Amino acid sequence: MRNIWTIGIREYKHYFSSPIAYAVAFVIMLVVGILFYVNLVSYANYGMAPGIQIIVGPLVTLLLFTTPAVTMNTLADEQKTGTIELLLTAPVRDHEIVIGKWLGGFLFLLSILLASWIFPIILNQLVSPGIDQGELLASYLGLALMCAAFIAIGVAASSLFSNQIAAFFLTLGIIMAFWMISYPAQAMGAAGGEIIRYLDLGDHFYSTFYKGLIDLKDVIYYLSLTAVSLFLGSVSIESRRWR
Amino acid sequence: MIHVTGLTKDYGKRRAITNLNFNVNKGEIVGFLGPNGAGKTTTMRILTGYMPPTSGKVEIGGYDVIENPLEVRRMVGYLPETVPLYSDMTVFDYLMYMARIRRLENAEDRIDDVLEMVSMEDRSSGYIGNLSKGMRQRVGLAQAILHKPEVLILDEPTIGLDPGQIIEVRNIIKDLGQEHTVMLSTHILPEAQQVCDRVIIINKGQFVAEDSTERLQTRLTGAQRIQLAIQGDISEVVPLVSSTPGVINVTSTGIDTLEFESKPGEDVRADVSRNVIKAGYDLLELKKVSMSLEDIFLELTRDEVLPEHSTEISDSPEIEPEEMR
Numbered sequence: 087m088r089n090i091w092t093i094g095i096r097e098y099k100h101y102f103s104s105p106i107a108y109a110v111a112f113v114i115m116l117v118v119g120i121l122f123y124v125n126l127v128s129y130a131n132y133g134m135a136p137g138i139q140i141i142v143g144p145l146v147t148l149l150l151f152t153t154p155a156v157t158m159n160t161l162a163d164e165q166k167t168g169t170i171e172l173l174l175t176a177p178v179r180d181h182e183i184v185i186g187k188w189l190g191g192f193l194f195l196l197s198i199l200l201a202s203w204i205f206p207i208i209l210n211q212l213v214s215p216g217i218d219q220g221e222l223l224a225s226y227l228g229l230a231l232m233c234a235a236f237i238a239i240g241v242a243a244s245s246l247f248s249n250q251i252a253a254f255f256l257t258l259g260i261i262m263a264f265w266m267i268s269y270p271a272q273a274m275g276a277a278g279g280e281i282i283r284y285l286d287l288g289d290h291f292y293s294t295f296y297k298g299l300i301d302l303k304d305v306i307y308y309l310s311l312t313a314v315s316l317f318l319g320s321v322s323i324e325s326r327r328w329r
Numbered sequence: 330m331i332h333v334t335g336l337t338k339d340y341g342k343r344r345a346i347t348n349l350n351f352n353v354n355k356g357e358i359v360g361f362l363g364p365n366g367a368g369k370t371t372t373m374r375i376l377t378g379y380m381p382p383t384s385g386k387v388e389i390g391g392y393d394v395i396e397n398p399l400e401v402r403r404m405v406g407y408l409p410e411t412v413p414l415y416s417d418m419t420v421f422d423y424l425m426y427m428a429r430i431r432r433l434e435n436a437e438d439r440i441d442d443v444l445e446m447v448s449m450e451d452r453s454s455g456y457i458g459n460l461s462k463g464m465r466q467r468v469g470l471a472q473a474i475l476h477k478p479e480v481l482i483l484d485e486p487t488i489g490l491d492p493g494q495i496i497e498v499r500n501i502i503k504d505l506g507q508e509h510t511v512m513l514s515t516h517i518l519p520e521a522q523q524v525c526d527r528v529i530i531i532n533k534g535q536f537v538a539e540d541s542t543e544r545l546q547t548r549l550t551g552a553q554r555i556q557l558a559i560q561g562d563i564s565e566v567v568p569l570v571s572s573t574p575g576v577i578n579v580t581s582t583g584i585d586t587l588e589f590e591s592k593p594g595e596d597v598r599a600d601v602s603r604n605v606i607k608a609g610y611d612l613l614e615l616k617k618v619s620m621s622l623e624d625i626f627l628e629l630t631r632d633e634v635l636p637e638h639s640t641e642i643s644d645s646p647e648i649e650p651e652e653m654r
Contacts, residue, residue, distance in 0.1 A: 168413035
């Protein structure tokens, strides 16, 4: 546990000396900010009060594309520069390395989410009687859980390569596949379609958290996806020794 | 301290090391010698638990590297050949990170101590990315000795350093050898001669020889190498010396000097000097020269290349080098 924390904190600090991390944070804040403004103006033109969705919606889409950039470095770079050799010969278990890397990335995305909290605060000032706080909290809890799963997938993908770009695209591919898996499910019969639809990343967010609801089944879904990815990442690091 | 039995490692179809057996005793500095690609790094990576062997057994301090990897890793300090360090961290932060992973107490004091040992105390707040190769090497060494490991495994610790730094690093290693068991790999033979109590020579993944540096010289040659100097032109004396019974490998090494070897166990100095004087030359010097480890090494690995001998070596690693010829 202590090792995970040590590795996680180093990883978290590492992001603040990495240009990729700043680029990701910049892109997210910029795009969410622009869309926030545009939406505010158009809602105002119709004389309507916008909800928290005008912030959370774009945030989800952006995280989908930027998380792979956050995680592509984690293990791929250690393998490329060889620093993994010192980690793997230190008294640390393989899964502690993987979970530590995940923790660092997760904390970084949480920091970005925290920074984006500025938009709900502004929105709260602009609309009366203020925004639905339950919706806000549920949405952000959902976002955090989704980020946990994204990061876990990214770290697992990063463990397979010593090339960051390959890690980026594999992560993006896996996340997109989970995101769009319900389209083929619609074409399938009831039973098989139901199982596949359960795997859909977006569905667990939009049908509950996005609407201000918290359903245990969605929490369990994201946590299991995180756990399975981290497990596969650990297996991949362990198998690396045998290659 | 280190027991290696029947160690074999395959990379796919290529066999990197074949049936290695050796021991390193507590408090010894052992040199692991071999040309590039001999399997030194592979062996060290197996010893540190970075990768498992295909077959064979490695025990460090009584723990098996496969069955008790964490115990072994706690006991071992390791400097990999490429000295992989996080270039975006400062020296102090990096060592602090390793100290936390190693769960050291009083980490700050210990970091100050090791930085002083490698004379890097004035660079502790500098970024690793800005350090020169030699300084990175020293940070790597600091990292390896941070937790006062019982066993130190150093892969080519002086490679890429300038001569002054090489001497410094060698002195550090010698000092460390007083408290730690050290195993270092190198392909620089004088280094092994200077630093190590004992050397293990491998080539193409196979055991070639093992002994103390002094005994290896005598054991290997068995024969003596003798330098001879006369007044006048040495080339006239060469056939004369060559024709003396028991003399082999005569080579002139200067205008008035030559070197020759005697056949194992024969002292030919008296015969040679008598012949030279009888022929009317003034004998100025006749002295024994010891073969450098370089010569020995070349000799050993040259023999090893011959196919009929290589099987012989792998079958019986304890074989005397003389018999390998």
